[in-house]
Amino acid sequence: MPKFKLEYIWLDGYTPVPNLRSKTQIKEFESFPTLEQLPNWGFDGSSTQQAEGRSSDCVLKPVAVYPDSTRVNGALVMCEVMMPDGVTPHPSNTRATILDDVGTWFGFEQEYFLYENGKPLGFPKEGYPAPQGEYYTGVGFKNVGDVARQIVEEHLDLCLDAGINHEGINAEVAKGQWEFQIFGKGSKRAADEIWVARYILLRLCESYGLDVEFHCKPVKGDWNGSGMHCNFSTEYMRETGGKEYFEKLMAAFDKNRDEHIAVYGPDNHLRLTGLHETQSIDKFSYGVADRGASIRIPHSFVNNGYKGYLEDRRPNSQGDPYAIAGRVLKTISEVPTA
Structure with missing residues (x-):
């Protein structure tokens, strides 16, 4: 199976304006991955103003995926930041709590x-x-x-x-x-x-x-x-x-x-x-x-x-x-x- 370069993208905890962050994960898929196929992935939140060093784990939850034509088998993966349980939105996660309506x-x-x-x-x-x-x-x-x-x-x-x-x-x-x-x-x-x-x-x-x-x-x-x-x-x-x-x-x-x-x-x-x-x-x-x-x-x-x-x-x-x-x-x- 081909190896895909997955660029996980998220917003850090800086205020009043968050910065974009990203890192690459390599995974095998038969074809371009669907959102449902993409795993959660951890990162060091103490380096992004999202955790303390003594408890630095944060989790990236994929929410959207796009082809990346700058890479062979590349994908851009927009993520929400979650707490270590992978379920609770991180306080810096503004996406998780907003109203949404596809008719708007x-x-x-x-x-x-x-x-x-x-x-x-x-x-x-x-x-x-x-x-x-x-x-x-x-x-x-x-x-x-x-x-x-x-x-x-x-x-x-x-x-x-x-x-x-x-x-x-x-x-x-x-x-x-x-x-x-x-x-x-x-x-x-x-x-x-x-x-x-x-x-x-x-x-x-x-x-x-x-x-x-x-x-x-x-x-x-x-x-x-x-x-x-x-x-x-x-x-x-x-x-x-x-x-x-x-x-x-x-x-x-x-x-x-x-x-x-x-x-x-x-x-x-x-x-x-x-x-x-x-x-x-x-x-x-x-x-x-x-x-x-x-x-x-x-x-x-x-x-x-x-x-x-x-x-x-x-x-x-x-x-x-x-x-x-x-x-x-x-x-x-x-x-x-x-």
């Missing part, structure tokens, strides 16, 4: 900066490049350089090879800033694919001698920060909707503003200033096609009788998509549909 669809717009020698890719050694304006969806060396597009195209192919529902890429507003979009049905599936897409990007950039900066405001001053806008819809929003339901939903989002901000990523006050891409952090607003609102309403939503999807623009680029999707779904669940 999420589309995440993951922004990030490519970094070289401590600066965004394309920034001069001293000072700053030309102001924002031509970089967004830009083309040409002066706007996107010579290697960034190669990286994002390769990342796109690797994600598609893995079966991740990668829906698009574009250069973003600031120099060295890019975005990719992931769509998934259900909180856990959508978030799994964002985390694995992040992992693929980080690993890819190793070979280019570049880093990926997910901080929401890495360049101070008059430069856009990085978000992870969360587009969402439920079956009821898509099929029934209506203005009355929409207004109740927005009232629930307004009521839960602090709870949302708490899980939408650290340092969001540096990004949500009201000066660039969205509403200030201490306010809640919504508007049709309004990039400055907390919730942007697409024209299609209103034209279709207040049915379809909405876009929460507040989550930031280093937020935990498990926590974000779970919080959005929890707020939606508070609003009666009848």
Whole structure:
């Protein structure tokens, strides 16, 4: 039987932003393994802020598996972290406790900066490049350089090879800033694919001698920060909707503003200033096609009788998509549909 290289991926216990970790296990299977065939696997939690040295065992529980086209017989295995009994979720395991519903669809717009020698890719050694304006969806060396597009195209192919529902890429507003979009049905599936897409990007950039900066405001001053806008819809929003339901939903989002901000990523006050891409952090607003609102309403939503999807623009680029999707779904669940 062929030997498969299984790259087990998990989130460590660092706060407020966990790091991705991984290690490889070799197992024999007759063909590409199913999730049910993958065993749990232990690791040293004392080295990842998830256990003490005197009792360091933690357990990796596979929850999703994807082909890894960078390796012969390779697989990417997304895991939850469990306690030594293999049953109890570890306190750092945000995936295990969130609400989930395959009828709730999420589309995440993951922004990030490519970094070289401590600066965004394309920034001069001293000072700053030309102001924002031509970089967004830009083309040409002066706007996107010579290697960034190669990286994002390769990342796109690797994600598609893995079966991740990668829906698009574009250069973003600031120099060295890019975005990719992931769509998934259900909180856990959508978030799994964002985390694995992040992992693929980080690993890819190793070979280019570049880093990926997910901080929401890495360049101070008059430069856009990085978000992870969360587009969402439920079956009821898509099929029934209506203005009355929409207004109740927005009232629930307004009521839960602090709870949302708490899980939408650290340092969001540096990004949500009201000066660039969205509403200030201490306010809640919504508007049709309004990039400055907390919730942007697409024209299609209103034209279709207040049915379809909405876009929460507040989550930031280093937020935990498990926590974000779970919080959005929890707020939606508070609003009666009848």
